[in-house]
Amino acid sequence: MKKIKSIIFTFVLIFNSNLALSAEKIDLLKVDWSFNGLFGTFDRGSLQRGYQVYTEVCASCHSMKHLSYRNLAQEGGPEFSLEEAKAIAASFIVVDGPDEYGEMFERPGKLSDKFVNPYLNDNEAKSANGGAYPPDMSVLVKARGGGANYLYSVLNGYEEPPANIELDDGVYYNKYMYGNKIKMANPLDDGIVEYNDGTEATIDQMSKDVVTFLTWSAEPHLETRHRIGFKVIVYLIILSILVYFSMKRIWSRIEPKV
Amino acid sequence: MSDHEYTPSSKFGKWFNDRLPLLTLGKHLTDYPTPKNLNYWWTFGGILTFCLITQIITGLVLAMHYIAHADLAFASVEHIMRDVNYGWLLRYVHANGASMFFLAVYIHIFRSLFYGSYKSPREIIWILGIIIYVLMMAAAFMGYVLPWGQMSFWGATVITNLFSAIPFVGESVVTWLWGGYSVDNPTLTRFFALHYLIPFLILGLVVLHIWALHVPGNNNPIGIDLQKPSKDTVPFHPYIVVKDLFALLLFMIVFAFFVFYSPNILGHADNYIEADPLVTPTHIVPEWYLLPFYAILRSVPDKLMGVIAMFAAIGVLAVLPWLDTSKIRSAVFRPLYRQFYWILVLDVLILGYVGAMPAEGLYLLVARVATAYYFAHFLIILPLLGKKERTLPLPLSLTEPVLGGSVAMSAAKHKSQKNNL
Numbered sequence: 001m002k003k004i005k006s007i008i009f010t011f012v013l014i015f016n017s018n019l020a021l022s023a024e025k026i027d028l029l030k031v032d033w034s035f036n037g038l039f040g041t042f043d044r045g046s047l048q049r050g051y052q053v054y055t056e057v058c059a060s061c062h063s064m065k066h067l068s069y070r071n072l073a074q075e076g077g078p079e080f081s082l083e084e085a086k087a088i089a090a091s092f093i094v095v096d097g098p099d100e101y102g103e104m105f106e107r108p109g110k111l112s113d114k115f116v117n118p119y120l121n122d123n124e125a126k127s128a129n130g131g132a133y134p135p136d137m138s139v140l141v142k143a144r145g146g147g148a149n150y151l152y153s154v155l156n157g158y159e160e161p162p163a164n165i166e167l168d169d170g171v172y173y174n175k176y177m178y179g180n181k182i183k184m185a186n187p188l189d190d191g192i193v194e195y196n197d198g199t200e201a202t203i204d205q206m207s208k209d210v211v212t213f214l215t216w217s218a219e220p221h222l223e224t225r226h227r228i229g230f231k232v233i234v235y236l237i238i239l240s241i242l243v244y245f246s247m248k249r250i251w252s253r254i255e256p257k258v
Numbered sequence: 259m260s261d262h263e264y265t266p267s268s269k270f271g272k273w274f275n276d277r278l279p280l281l282t283l284g285k286h287l288t289d290y291p292t293p294k295n296l297n298y299w300w301t302f303g304g305i306l307t308f309c310l311i312t313q314i315i316t317g318l319v320l321a322m323h324y325i326a327h328a329d330l331a332f333a334s335v336e337h338i339m340r341d342v343n344y345g346w347l348l349r350y351v352h353a354n355g356a357s358m359f360f361l362a363v364y365i366h367i368f369r370s371l372f373y374g375s376y377k378s379p380r381e382i383i384w385i386l387g388i389i390i391y392v393l394m395m396a397a398a399f400m401g402y403v404l405p406w407g408q409m410s411f412w413g414a415t416v417i418t419n420l421f422s423a424i425p426f427v428g429e430s431v432v433t434w435l436w437g438g439y440s441v442d443n444p445t446l447t448r449f450f451a452l453h454y455l456i457p458f459l460i461l462g463l464v465v466l467h468i469w470a471l472h473v474p475g476n477n478n479p480i481g482i483d484l485q486k487p488s489k490d491t492v493p494f495h496p497y498i499v500v501k502d503l504f505a506l507l508l509f510m511i512v513f514a515f516f517v518f519y520s521p522n523i524l525g526h527a528d529n530y531i532e533a534d535p536l537v538t539p540t541h542i543v544p545e546w547y548l549l550p551f552y553a554i555l556r557s558v559p560d561k562l563m564g565v566i567a568m569f570a571a572i573g574v575l576a577v578l579p580w581l582d583t584s585k586i587r588s589a590v591f592r593p594l595y596r597q598f599y600w601i602l603v604l605d606v607l608i609l610g611y612v613g614a615m616p617a618e619g620l621y622l623l624v625a626r627v628a629t630a631y632y633f634a635h636f637l638i639i640l641p642l643l644g645k646k647e648r649t650l651p652l653p654l655s656l657t658e659p660v661l662g663g664s665v666a667m668s669a670a671k672h673k674s675q676k677n678n679l
Contacts, residue, residue: 066336144527178540221346225346229519233511233515235516240504243503243507251497254492
């Protein structure tokens with residue numbers, strides 16, 4: 001038995017050292033997000049500011065095709081008032097139709113509309129961005145290993161390239177990007193948006209806000225999930241304790257211990 | 259089944275039972291004599307039944323909202339996650355339920371390996387179990403394709419391409435499987451149809467699995483044949499039912515933790531990127547429960563031999579009752595087998611680990627050694643061990659003393675010896 005344990009231990013050692021070797025990537029920046037943990041919830045202010053960053057900065061290239069404007073007023077989200085969400089929707093031009101004459105027409109957006117795409121189609125998106133498709137942002141946080149911390153790190157990872165790295169035109173150096181090369185220019189700059197609530201729009205603040213918004217957009221029912229999850233687990237624990245004592249009682253008829 | 263003479267007390271019950279003996283069946287199930295020394299490793303049969311039912315019910319509702327079309331599947335999953343009432347809950351239960359199902363089935367299989375439950379007279383139960391396991395893998399693989407993310411698409415491409423290794427007809431077989439010249443819409447729709455069908459096949463096999471179990475009755479940790487019913491057995495209800503229920507609740511707590519607090523930890527981030535036939539992910543990895551077989555597949559340099567090795571790794575389990583020559587069932591009385599058993603557990607864990615890593619350098623070497631050992635365990639060690647091993651004396655029953663002590667005492671002795679080694 002001892003022998004086996006020592007074998008297992010050796011293997012664990014080998015694999016750990018291996019892991020350390022293969023994971024030469026730099027550690028991601030870590031943020032103490034409000035949505036982490038058993039009771040994690042979103043910071044409404046941050047979600048609303050994050051929407052502002054998304055719509056004023058990211059949305060010029062990145063679509064968010066799985067979200068509708070009504071989601072902005074939904075419980076557990078940025079919780080804009082219905083009027084605000086309607087006004088936001090109406091500020092976009094939506095192509096609708098065909099009408100009774102067979103013509104497509106433009107109209108202001110409604111709550112039920114999906115977020116308007118910045119490009120007509122994927123090919124236009126690619127050709128406008130040097131061949132790189134700006135990924136849809138609806139579930140971007142879940143589509144990247146490292147999730148929220150990864151996106152936050154990339155937004156804060158732009159630097160001058162080291163001397164030994166040559167960059168082509170339209171390619172930028174990013175410390176945290178896979179392969180360190182990214183086709184997106186640093187999108188954030190201090191004061192690039194003007195927050196309505198008076199918060200100072202630093203790069204750090206904006207990236208936190210927009211990542212919070214993107215986490216919500218990827219997982220719009222996160223708050224409900226955390227709330228229900230806690231109740232379910234407490235319920236299961238209480239029920240197992242009750243069943244445990246019932247089991248003891250039943251088995252005591254024949255056996256002192258189960 | 260010796261309780262055919264059961265007569266329901268009510269008049270209607272008797273009338274009904276004479277025509278369809280469901281009440282006799284119910285009586286048989288509640289009275290079913292079960293060894294009273296079953297430990298918690300035996301509760302996973304019930305847990306697996308729960309997993310299957312959970313998958314079928316959540317899957318049924320998901321299928322009402324899911325659209326099996328290459329252009330719409332990904333969006334329909336997002337629709338389920340966002341707009342369907344508790345759709346996120348259904349999907350996370352279903353997706354994590356697959357992992358929980360495999361976790362439970364691996365414990366169930368390794369319990370059987372430890373206590374020799376596959377041996378005579380339970381070979382048919384075991385083989386039915388292996389067929390169920392293979393169907394589970396097929397169902398899980400096809401289910402993983404349905405969201406039509408990057409891992410769905412490329413996983414499907416890699417696995418279906420395995421069949422191209424078949425000599426002469428390989429390419430045609432793959433085209434036939436795909437319904438075209440690449441993984442595309444026809445592949446998705448047929449996978450959906452099969453994914454819906456297989457759970458019901460499994461359900462039917464589970465009925466046979468339990469039926470076959472009820473003929474000889476349960477094996478037990480001591481592995482000896484018991485008089486049934488006797489002092490060594492208890493009726494299934496309420497004794498085993500309440501114990502199974504308790505274990506199930508503990509299992510559900512773990513399950514709930516995954517569903518509510520880390521629903522995506524067992525999946526791959528790339529599957530939240532919509533399938534793109536033009537972009538290959540850096541590492542294509544299957545779900546964790548298929549990793550040991552993936553490691554075996556990749557450890558063989560030749561494609562055809564790799565595929566054969568992978569299927570042989572499962573096939574060897576089917577003939578296990580005849581490879582293990584030892585007449586003693588439980589590892590409790592097989593000191594050497596016990597050691598090899600744990601090495602096998604470790605070996606499979608290593609295979610799982612290297613299966614997730616790139617197939618190169620040290621990982622590939624480890625995968626090859628572990629693959630060789632896996633087959634050596636079943637094809638060399640087990641047949642020889644049964645002939646050479648000096649086993650410990652078996653007790654006559656659970657209650658009768660053996661060698662001047664009770665079973666509990668002698669088992670305790672083994673334990674203390676084990677710890678002192």
